[in-house]
Amino acid sequence: MDKSNITAPKRIYAKEDVCIGCRLCEIHCIAAHSKYRHDLIKTFKKLPKRPLPRIVVEEDVPLSFGLQCRHCDEPECVKACITGAMQKDPKTGLVINDTERCIGCWTCILACPYGVIRRDYTNKKVASKCDFCLESGLEPACVKNCPNEALYIKNTVKSHDL
Numbered sequence: 001m002d003k004s005n006i007t008a009p010k011r012i013y014a015k016e017d018v019c020i021g022c023r024l025c026e027i028h029c030i031a032a033h034s035k036y037r038h039d040l041i042k043t044f045k046k047l048p049k050r051p052l053p054r055i056v057v058e059e060d061v062p063l064s065f066g067l068q069c070r071h072c073d074e075p076e077c078v079k080a081c082i083t084g085a086m087q088k089d090p091k092t093g094l095v096i097n098d099t100e101r102c103i104g105c106w107t108c109i110l111a112c113p114y115g116v117i118r119r120d121y122t123n124k125k126v127a128s129k130c131d132f133c134l135e136s137g138l139e140p141a142c143v144k145n146c147p148n149e150a151l152y153i154k155n156t157v158k159s160h161d162l
């Protein structure tokens with residue numbers, strides 16, 4: 001897929017008043033990043049090792065909401081990264097971890113104020129975070145598959161930031 005014209009001056013927000021804590025956002029995020037891409041049955045029945053979800057549902061009954069990377073304007077994880085693996089793409093606004101360069105030192109995890117970067121030991125030891133479903137054409141699986149529209153996308157980046 002040609003991603004050269006894709007921009008994502010957007011963030012995903014949660015509506016905790018309608019989130020029911022079903023965790024379908026986590027399930028679909030896992031499937032979206034598995035080798036079976038979006039096929040839930042194959043992802044959960046055929047893969048002994050599955051990708052981590054890049055969204056985490058926080059729950060303190062009756063409150064719940066999905067939380068993932070904010071793709072911050074001045075990302076602390078990028079500043080903290082010792083190898084340059086964590087980068088903010090000036091064109092898309094996305095903070096992306098280059099897993100080839102990531103050595104799993106977890107400095108970014110310590111630096112992230114939202115606690116949304118996770119340790120991934122699935123294959124190579126790397127930091128795992130939301131990539132706004134870049135490989136799926138920036139159509140976030142979590143937003144698309146939430147049954148209650150408890151996640152929504154908002155354009156937050158000013159045009160001069162792009």
Ligand code: SF4
Nearest residue numbers: 019020022023025146
């Ligand atoms: S899928 Fe929607 S309702 Fe379910 S836990 Fe995720 S955000 Fe909440």
Ligand code: SF4
Nearest residue numbers: 029055130133140142
């Ligand atoms: S945007 Fe994609 S990668 Fe990010 S949390 Fe949602 S499903 Fe996961």
